Amino acid sequence: METKRITxxxxxxxCGCSIATISLVLNGRGKVSEATKKRVVKTAARLGYVxxxxxxNLRTRRTNTIGLYFYPSCAQLFRNVFYAEIMESLERxxxxxxxxxxxxxxxxxxxxxxxxxxxxxxxxxxxxxxGAFPFKLIERLSRLGTPLLLLDSNLEDLPIDSITTDGFxxxxxxxxxxxxxxxxxxxxxxxxxxDYNIDMxxxxxxxxxxxxxxxxxxxxxxxxxxxxxxxxxxxxxxxAAAPPTxxxxxxxxxAVFMVQGVRAAGFAVPGEVSFVGYDDDTYARDCVxxxxxxxxxxxxxxxxxxxxxxxxxxxxxxxxxxxxxxxxLIERSSVSTRPG
Numbered sequence: 001m002e003t004k005r006i007t008x009x010x011x012x013x014x015c016g017c018s019i020a021t022i023s024l025v026l027n028g029r030g031k032v033s034e035a036t037k038k039r040v041v042k043t044a045a046r047l048g049y050v051x052x053x054x055x056x057n058l059r060t061r062r063t064n065t066i067g068l069y070f071y072p073s074c075a076q077l078f079r080n081v082f083y084a085e086i087m088e089s090l091e092r093x094x095x096x097x098x099x100x101x102x103x104x105x106x107x108x109x110x111x112x113x114x115x116x117x118x119x120x121x122x123x124x125x126x127x128x129x130x131g132a133f134p135f136k137l138i139e140r141l142s143r144l145g146t147p148l149l150l151l152d153s154n155l156e157d158l159p160i161d162s163i164t165t166d167g168f169x170x171x172x173x174x175x176x177x178x179x180x181x182x183x184x185x186x187x188x189x190x191x192x193x194x195d196y197n198i199d200m201x202x203x204x205x206x207x208x209x210x211x212x213x214x215x216x217x218x219x220x221x222x223x224x225x226x227x228x229x230x231x232x233x234x235x236x237x238x239x240a241a242a243p244p245t246x247x248x249x250x251x252x253x254x255a256v257f258m259v260q261g262v263r264a265a266g267f268a269v270p271g272e273v274s275f276v277g278y279d280d281d282t283y284a285r286d287c288v289x290x291x292x293x294x295x296x297x298x299x300x301x302x303x304x305x306x307x308x309x310x311x312x313x314x315x316x317x318x319x320x321x322x323x324x325x326x327x328x329l330i331e332r333s334s335v336s337t338r339p340g
Contacts, residue, residue, distance in 0.1 A: 005050075006047045006048055006049045006050070007049075008022050008023065008026070008049070010047060010049070011040065011043055011044050011047060011049050014043050014047060015039055015040055015043045017036065017039075017040065021036065021040070022040055022044075025037050025040040025041065026040070026044065063122075063123065063124055063125050064098060064099050064100060064125065065099065065100045065101075065102050065123075065124050065125060066094060066099050066100070066101055066102065066124055066125060066126050066127065066128060066309060066313075067102050067104045067119070067124040067126070067127040067128070068087065068090070068101055068102065068103050068104060068127070068128045068130065069104050069127060069128070069129050069130065069131075069133075070083065070130045070131045071129070071130075071131035071132055071133040071134075071137075072131070072132075074103055074104065077103075077130070077131075080253075081281045081282055081283070082251070082252075082253075082279050082281050082296075082298065083130055083131070083152075085298035085299065085302075086130070086151065086152065086298045086301050086302045086305075087101075087130075087302065088299075088302065089298065089299040089300075089301070089302025089303055089306075090128070090151070090302035090303075090305055090306050091302075092302070093302060093303050093306035093307070094306045094309075094310070097306065097310050099125075099310065102124060104127075119141060119144045119145075119146040122145070122146060124146065125146075125147070125313045126146060126147040126148065126149065126309050126312060126313050127141070127146055127147070127148050127149070128148075128149045128151050128305065128309060129141070129148060129149065129150050129151065129153065130151050130152065130153075132153075132191075132193045132194060132195045133150075133153070133194075134194050135155060135194050138150070138155055138158065138160070139155075139158065142158060142160055147161070147309070147312045147313060147316065148160050148161065149161045149162065149163070149305060149308055149309040149312070150162035150163075150164070150196075151163060151301065151302075151305045152164050152165070152197065152301055153195070153196045153197065154196045154322060155196070156322070159320045160320065161308050161309065161312055161320055161321045161322075162321070162322050162323070163301060163304050163305050163308060163321075163323040163324070163325065164196060164197060164200075164301075164323075164324060164325070165197070165296050165301070165324065165325050165326075165327050166200075166324045166325070166326055166327055167196075167197050167199075167200030167201040167204060167327075168200045168201070168203055168204035168207075169204060169326075169327070170201060170204060170278065170294045170327045170329075171200070171201045171202065171203065171204020171205035171206075171207070171208065171248075172204045172205070172207060172208040172211075173204075173208075173294070173327075173329050174204075174205065174208075174248055174276050174294065174329065175204075175205055175208030175209055175212065175214075175248075176208060177276075177292075177329055177331070177335070178246045178248075178274070178276065178335065179208075179212050179214075181274075181335055181336070181337045181338060182337055182338030182339065183245050183246040183274065183338055184214060184245070184338075185214075185242060185243070185244045185245050185246070186209065186214065186219065186244060186245070186246045186247075186248065187218075187219050187220070187221060187234075187237060187244040187246075187247055187248070188201075188202060188205050188219060188220045188221070188247070188248040188249075188250070189221050189222075189230055189233075189234060189247060189248070189249050189250060189254060189258065190202050190220060190221070190222045190249075190250040191222065191224065191225050191250065191254075192222050192223055192224060192225050193225060197250075198222075198250055201250055201278065202220050202222070202250075205219075205220065205248060206219065206220065221233055221234070221237070227253070227254050227257040227258070228257075230254070230258070231257070231258060231261040231262075234247065234258060234261075234262070235261070235262070235265055238262065238265075238267060238272075238273060243273070244273065245272075245273060245274065245338055246273065246274040246275070246276070246335065247273060247274070247275050247276075248275075248276045249275065249276070249277050249278070250278060251277060251278045251279050251281075252277035252278060252279045252280065252281040252283065252284040252287075252291060252293055253281070253283075254277070255275050255276070255277030255278075255284070255287075255291055255293070255334075256277070256283050256284065256287045256291065258275065259275050259287060259288075259289075259291070259334065269289060269334060270289060270333070270334050270335055270336035271336060274292075274334060274335040274336050275291065275292070275334045275335070276291075276292045276293060276294075276334070276335060277291050277292070277293040277294070278293060278294045278296070279293065279294070279295075279296045280293045280294070280295040280296060280330055284332075285332075287334070289332070289333035289334045290332035290333045290334065291332055291334045292329070292330065292331050292332045292333070292334045292335045293329075293330050293332070294327050294328070294329055294330070295327060295328045295329070295330045296325070296327055297325060297327075300325050301325055304323055304325065308321050308323065
């Protein structure tokens with residue numbers, strides 16, 4: 001037997017109020033006394049009233065749904081602790097604001113047509129882009145008319161809302177810390193990808209080397225896209241004359257992999273070579289030795305991202321927001337002090 005759907009008329013009848021009053025309360029509008037609000041909300045909950053979102057969406061031309069895209073594919077999102085923590089915070093705060101987060105599982109690297117049609121047809125109110133989206137693809141998506149948020153990324157020349165961490169200052173702070181600990185031969189490992197965070201972290205790193213009068217030529221190794229391809233490059237540098245005494249990795253995943261590989265090759269960490277990572281993921285704390293890293297507040301990224309995209313949907317004429325979240329250096333055991 002099909003259960004009868006509870007309507008706004010049923011709630012009005014049970015409350016002894018007009019349908020207009022019930023509508024004002026449930027939509028958070030108009031001037032209604034607190035006593036009436038409490039009575040309406042309590043009655044609606046007791047009756048099991050659920051708003052007819054399909055009808056509301058037709059009136060407001062909104063879906064109350066925000067698409068989440070990850071490059072190159074969402075399959076990789078679940079293997080990345082850093083992004084998973086951001087997504088958890090993002091979903092929680094959007095849910096509190098009445099929005100659903102739709103994880104769009106298309107593989108951008110193979111077929112762009114399906115995810116782009118979702119945006120072009122306005123089947124979501126906005127889209128959040130996570131991961132190393134190529135800059136040209138971001139530009140194409142921005143022309144479709146659906147509001148976008150670059151979460152943990154940025155394109156300075158495009159009028160698209162973004163929120164990321166202060167990677168440039170972080171790069172400088174890491175070098176400052178290593179310099180204070182006596183290190184003078186410092187290198188950085190980063191992926192050969194179009195990625196705003198990688199660019200900012202390497203620029204800050206190079207700027208700080210220059211400030212301290214340390215060599216910058218060949219100090220950034222960015223000619224690989226996978227950790228296993230970067231390890232032989234690093235080992236070759238460590239086995240050469242005047243090897244680096246400290247290695248900065250662009251994220252903790254890479255740093256932990258390199259620490260394990262370097263130790264397996266017979267180098268003492270941090271005795272012979274020190275390591276610093278970025279992001280403060282869970283395995284940075286479990287690494288042996290525990291990894292010195294740049295702490296990124298993933299929950300704050302998600303919370304601020306949810307607020308920015310919500311404001312863009314509800315107030316489309318607001319100025320573009322380019323937000324940055326501060327970071328902090330977390331000192332652990334993977335950096336030694338070198339003799340002066």
